[in-house]
Amino acid sequence: MSCNDTTETTFKYSATVGIQHEEPLLFEHAHEAPESINLPGVNGDISAALSAFSRQQAANIPGLSEPETVRHFVRLSQWNHGIETGFYPLGSCTMKYNPRVNEQVVRLPGLAHIHPDQPQDTTQGVLELLYELQGWLGEISGLPHLTLQPAAGAHGELVGLMMIRAALDARGQQHRRKVLVPDSAHGTNPASAALCGMHTVELKSGADGRIDLDELKRHLDDETAALMMTNPNTAGAFESDVKEICQLVHDAGGFVYGDGANLNALVGVARPGDMGIDCLHINVHKTFSTPHGGGGPGAGPVAVNDMLAPYLPVPRIEKQGDTFALVANCETSIGPVLGTPGQIGVLLRAHAYISAFGRQHLHQIAGDAVLNANYILHRLKERYHVPFKGLCKHECLLTDEIQNKHGVKTLDIAKRLIDLGFHPMTVYFPLIVHGAMLIEPTETESRETLDAFCDAMLDIADACEAGDTEMLHEAPLKPFRRRLDETQAARNPVLVWQG
Amino acid sequence: MRFLPHTDTDRSAMLEKIGVSAMSDLFADIPAEFHLDEGSLNIADALSEAGIVRKFTRAAEKNRNATNTRYFLGGGTYNHFVPAVVDYIISRGEFLTAYTPYQPEISQGTLQALFEFQTMIARLTGMDVSNASMYEAATATAEAALMARRVTRKNRVVMAGSVNPRYRSVTANYLSRLDGEFVEVDMAGSGTTFGTDLDKLIAAIDEKTACVIVQYPDFYGSVYDLSPLRAACDAAKCLMVVAFSDVSAFALIESPGAMGADIAVGSGQPLGIPMGFGGPHLGLFTCKQKYLRQMPGRVCGLTSDADGKRGFVLTLSTREQHIRREKATSNICTNQGLMCTAAATYMTLMGDAGLATVARHSAAALQSLVSQLPDHVTAASGARFNETVLSFVDQEARDAFLAAAKAGDIFAGIPLEQIDSAAEPRHLLVATTEMVETDDINDYLAILEVTK
Numbered sequence: 001m002s003c004n005d006t007t008e009t010t011f012k013y014s015a016t017v018g019i020q021h022e023e024p025l026l027f028e029h030a031h032e033a034p035e036s037i038n039l040p041g042v043n044g045d046i047s048a049a050l051s052a053f054s055r056q057q058a059a060n061i062p063g064l065s066e067p068e069t070v071r072h073f074v075r076l077s078q079w080n081h082g083i084e085t086g087f088y089p090l091g092s093c094t095m096k097y098n099p100r101v102n103e104q105v106v107r108l109p110g111l112a113h114i115h116p117d118q119p120q121d122t123t124q125g126v127l128e129l130l131y132e133l134q135g136w137l138g139e140i141s142g143l144p145h146l147t148l149q150p151a152a153g154a155h156g157e158l159v160g161l162m163m164i165r166a167a168l169d170a171r172g173q174q175h176r177r178k179v180l181v182p183d184s185a186h187g188t189n190p191a192s193a194a195l196c197g198m199h200t201v202e203l204k205s206g207a208d209g210r211i212d213l214d215e216l217k218r219h220l221d222d223e224t225a226a227l228m229m230t231n232p233n234t235a236g237a238f239e240s241d242v243k244e245i246c247q248l249v250h251d252a253g254g255f256v257y258g259d260g261a262n263l264n265a266l267v268g269v270a271r272p273g274d275m276g277i278d279c280l281h282i283n284v285h286k287t288f289s290t291p292h293g294g295g296g297p298g299a300g301p302v303a304v305n306d307m308l309a310p311y312l313p314v315p316r317i318e319k320q321g322d323t324f325a326l327v328a329n330c331e332t333s334i335g336p337v338l339g340t341p342g343q344i345g346v347l348l349r350a351h352a353y354i355s356a357f358g359r360q361h362l363h364q365i366a367g368d369a370v371l372n373a374n375y376i377l378h379r380l381k382e383r384y385h386v387p388f389k390g391l392c393k394h395e396c397l398l399t400d401e402i403q404n405k406h407g408v409k410t411l412d413i414a415k416r417l418i419d420l421g422f423h424p425m426t427v428y429f430p431l432i433v434h435g436a437m438l439i440e441p442t443e444t445e446s447r448e449t450l451d452a453f454c455d456a457m458l459d460i461a462d463a464c465e466a467g468d469t470e471m472l473h474e475a476p477l478k479p480f481r482r483r484l485d486e487t488q489a490a491r492n493p494v495l496v497w498q499g
Numbered sequence: 500m501r502f503l504p505h506t507d508t509d510r511s512a513m514l515e516k517i518g519v520s521a522m523s524d525l526f527a528d529i530p531a532e533f534h535l536d537e538g539s540l541n542i543a544d545a546l547s548e549a550g551i552v553r554k555f556t557r558a559a560e561k562n563r564n565a566t567n568t569r570y571f572l573g574g575g576t577y578n579h580f581v582p583a584v585v586d587y588i589i590s591r592g593e594f595l596t597a598y599t600p601y602q603p604e605i606s607q608g609t610l611q612a613l614f615e616f617q618t619m620i621a622r623l624t625g626m627d628v629s630n631a632s633m634y635e636a637a638t639a640t641a642e643a644a645l646m647a648r649r650v651t652r653k654n655r656v657v658m659a660g661s662v663n664p665r666y667r668s669v670t671a672n673y674l675s676r677l678d679g680e681f682v683e684v685d686m687a688g689s690g691t692t693f694g695t696d697l698d699k700l701i702a703a704i705d706e707k708t709a710c711v712i713v714q715y716p717d718f719y720g721s722v723y724d725l726s727p728l729r730a731a732c733d734a735a736k737c738l739m740v741v742a743f744s745d746v747s748a749f750a751l752i753e754s755p756g757a758m759g760a761d762i763a764v765g766s767g768q769p770l771g772i773p774m775g776f777g778g779p780h781l782g783l784f785t786c787k788q789k790y791l792r793q794m795p796g797r798v799c800g801l802t803s804d805a806d807g808k809r810g811f812v813l814t815l816s817t818r819e820q821h822i823r824r825e826k827a828t829s830n831i832c833t834n835q836g837l838m839c840t841a842a843a844t845y846m847t848l849m850g851d852a853g854l855a856t857v858a859r860h861s862a863a864a865l866q867s868l869v870s871q872l873p874d875h876v877t878a879a880s881g882a883r884f885n886e887t888v889l890s891f892v893d894q895e896a897r898d899a900f901l902a903a904a905k906a907g908d909i910f911a912g913i914p915l916e917q918i919d920s921a922a923e924p925r926h927l928l929v930a931t932t933e934m935v936e937t938d939d940i941n942d943y944l945a946i947l948e949v950t951k
Contacts, residue, residue: 063850339637358545
C-alpha cells in the first residue's frame with residue numbers, strides 16, 4: 001500500500017544532493033586580516049586612567065573581509081536543514097512555517113532600535129503591541145493575567161513554580177514543596193522544580209500513557225505544592241480526565257501547572273484555564289511560529305488565574321488610562337526574573353502570527369495540526385507499532401518494536417529519513433515507551449508533503465522486512481557528514497579551536 | 500488562510516481516510532464542556548499581510564529610535580553599530596528556521612558557527628571555554644552563582660553592590676529559594692564613589708564563601724584592578740566570578756581571564772545585536788577548563804564522522820535537563836542560538852582591529868564628553884570605559900537637562916534611580932558607543948550649558 005496514495009512523479013523525495021562546499025574554520029583562512037571595517041565615532045584619545053588597563057595580548061579574532069565573511073557563513077548555512085528547506089516532524093517541538101512578514105515588521109527601526117530604559121512616552125507603540133498580546137494570550141489560555149518576560153519555556157516553568165511557591169507561602173504553607181511530575185514529562189519540568197527549591201516525585205503513567213488517577217491520589221498529600229502536567233501529553237494523547245485531575249490536586253491544596261509545549265493542539269479550540277489549570281507557560285517559538293534559530297531565542301510567557309496574579313514578576317506591562325507603562329513596583333511580586341523586559345522581538349513575531357489568523361481563523365491552527373498528525377498515524381499504523389491506540393492530537397507516537405525484529409532501531413530509521421530528504425522525528429522521547437518516535441507535522445504542511453514523508457517511512461518498513469537493513473545501519477550516506485562520534489566528543493571535549 | 504496549505508477538499512479527503520466524518524470528531528476526546536465556539540475568543544479580526552505591516556508600522560512610528568535620536572543610554576543595553584551582513588546571515592532560512600542541532604549530520608552549519616562563536620568568545624574574554632549561550636546577562640550571572648556553589652560545595656555567595664542592580668536582584672531571586680546565604684556588599688558610604696571598593700568586598704569573604712561576584716567594568720563604568728580580589732579568593736578557596744555588560748570592552752582593556760576570573764558572564768548584545776527594547780539579547784557564559792563539567796547550558800564540541808571527516812556535535816549532554824532531569828546543572832533548554840550566529844558573524848567582520856576600534860571609539864567619546872563638562876556637573880572619577888555617572892546639584896537640574904536634551908533629539912542618560920532604586924535622584928547614568936559622533940557630544944554639551 002505504500003505508494004498507492006500518491007501520484008507517480010519523477011522523484012518521490014527531495015533527497016539531499018545539493019551543492020555543498022567544504023569550508024574551513026574561519027581560523028584556518030590563512031591570510032593576514034584585511035583592513036579594518038570602516039567604523040563611525042570619535043577617533044580621539046582615551047583617558048590616561050583607562051590606558052593603564054590596556055589589553056596586553058591581542059584576542060586573536062581573525063577578521064575576514066566582507067565578501068569572505070558572507071561566503072563563509074552562507075556556505076555554513078547550506079549544511080543546515082531548516083523549515084524553509086524541508087519537513088521537520090519533530091514531536092513536541094512544533095516546527096511550523098515562520099512567516100516572512102514577521103521578520104520584516106520586527107526590523108522596523110521603531111521596534112528594533114529602541115532601548116528598554118528610554119522614556120516611556122517614547123515607547124508607547126511597542127508597549128501597546130505587547131499589552132495587546134498579553135490580552136490575546138490570556139484569551140487563548142483562559143488564564144487572564146500574563147507575564148511576557150520569561151525568555152523560554154523552561155524559564156517560564158521556573159517563573160510559574162516561583163509564583164505557586166509564593167502563593168503557598170502566603171497561605172503559611174512553607175511545607176508544601178513536593179511537585180508531582182508524570183514520567184512522560186519534558187526534562188525541564190523536574191529541572192525547573194529543583195531550581196525553585198522543590199523536590200519532584202515521578203508519577204508512573206497508566207497503561208494508556210495518560211495520568212493514572214490512582215497513582216495521582218497515592219502521591220497527593222499535604223506536602224504537595226503542584227502537579228505539572230502537559231496536555232495533550234508527550235504521547236500525543238489528550239488527558240481526558242483533566243477536570244478530575246485538577247479537582248483532585250486542588251482538593252489536596254495544590255496547584256496545577258500546565259506545560260504549554262503542546263498548546264498547538266488546543267489553540268482556539270479549548271482553553272487550559274477552563275479545565276482547571278492554574279498556571280500555563282506558552283512556548284511562542286512553538287505555537288506562535290517564532291523561528292527556532294538553531295536553538296533559540298524563544299519566549300515563554302506565563303498565564304495565570306486570579307489566585308496567582310498577585311505574584312507575577314516585575315516589570316509588568318499595564319495600561320494606565322490611555323497610556324501604557326512598564327511597572328516595576330509591586331509588593332507581592334516574586335520580583336525580577338530577567339535583566340530586561342523580555343524577548344521583545346520574539347513576542348512581536350507571535351503577535352503578528354496571531355494577527356494573521358485573528359478570531360475567525362485561530363481554531364484552524366489546532367484543527368489542521370491535529371488533522372495532519374492523525375493522517376500520518378493512519379497511514380503508518382499498520383506498519384509501525386502504535387503503543388497507545390486511538391486518535392492522537394497534534395503529534396503521534398510510534399515505536400521501533402516491529403523493526404526491532406529485523407535488527408533495526410529507531411536511530412537507524414531516523415538517520416535513513418535524512419537520506420530521503422526529511423529531518424528525523426523526535427527520537428527516544430517520551431521515555432515511557434521503548435524506542436519512541438514522536439511525529440508532529442504542524443498545520444503548515446501540505447498533504448503532498450505528508451504523503452511523501454509517509455511513503456518514506458513505509459519504504460523503510462519495507463526495507464526492514466526485505467532484510468535490506470545494511471543501508472539503514474549505515475545511514476545517512478548522502479549528507480555532508482555521516483554519523484558523528486558523540487562518545488569521542490564527550491570523552492575528550494574540544495570546545496574551542498586551538499590553532 | 501495563507502499559512503495553511505489545505506483546501507476544504509483536502510481536509511474532507513483526509514478525514515475520510517482517517518475514518519471520521521468531521522473536524523470536530525478529531526477533538527472528541529476533549530470533554531464537550533470545554534469546546535469553544537468558533538470565533539468566540541476576544542481577539543482582533545484577522546489581518547491581511549498588508550494590514551499587519553500597516554499596524555506594526557504605525558506602532559513603530561510612535562517609538563523614538565536610534566535612527567532619529569542620539570543615544571547616551573547604557574545600563575546593560577548599548578546602541579552599537581550593526582553591520583548589514585549580520586542581519587542578512589541570520590535572516591537566511593537555513594539558520595533562522597533550523598531547530599536545535601540534535602541531528603548533527605544535517606546541522607553542521609549551526610554547529611560550526613557555534614564552535615567558532617565559542618572560540619572567539621573564549622579568546623575575547625580571555626577564558627578557556629565558552630558555552631553556546633544563556634538568555635542574557637542577569638540570568639547568566641545567577642547561573643554563575645549556582646555553578647560556583649556546585650564547584651565548591653559551599654553555598655554562601657558574596658556580590659558587590661556595584662554590580663548592575665538588575666543582575667543583583669535576579670541572582671538574589673534565583674538563590675532565595677535554595678539553602679545558603681546571599682550577601683550584597685553595599686558600596687555606598689565607602690571610600691569609592693560610583694565604583695567598587697575591593698577592601699570592603701574582601702572583608703565580606705569567609706571560608707564558607709562559594710564565590711564573589713563583581714562586575715568589570717562595573718555598573719558605573721569603573722575599571723579597576725582585580726588582582727587583590729584574586730588573591731583573597733585563593734586564600735578563601737572560593738571562585739571569582741566576573742560579570743560584564745559590554746563584552747566589546749575586552750578588545751581594549753584587560754580581559755576577565757587575564758584578571759584571573761574563574762567564571763566570566765555577561766552580555767553579548769553589543770556584538771551585532773540590536774537593542775530591541777531589551778531582547779532578544781545574548782547571555783555569555785565562560786569558565787576555566789577545569790570547571791567545564793559543572794557549566795550550565797549547551798556546548799558544541801569537535802569530533803569526527805564515520806568517514807573520519809571533521810564535524811561538530813552538541814556534547815556533554817549528561818549535564819543537561821533532558822538527560823539528568825532534576826539533577827541537571829540548569830533547567831535551560833532553548834537558549835539564544837541565532838544570536839550566537841549573529842555574534843560570530845559580527846566578530847568575523849570586525850576582527851581584532853575592528854573590535855578594538857569599536858571599543859576605543861566608545862571610550863574616546865566618553866572621555867571627550869567628560870573632559871568638556873561644565874562646572875555644574877561632575878563626572879565620577881577614576882578609569883571608566885564607556886559609561887559613567889554624571890551628578891547634578893539636584894533632581895530639578897537633572898530633569899530640566901534631560902527634557903531639553905530629549906527635545907533636541909538626545910536621550911542623554913538613564914536617571915540612576917530608574918535602575919538603582921537606592922540612588923539619590925540627581926544622578927545620570929551615561930553611556931557612549933562608536934555611534935556617538937563629535938557633533939552629538941557638542942550638542943550634548945551645548946544643552947548642558949543652556950540648562951545650567
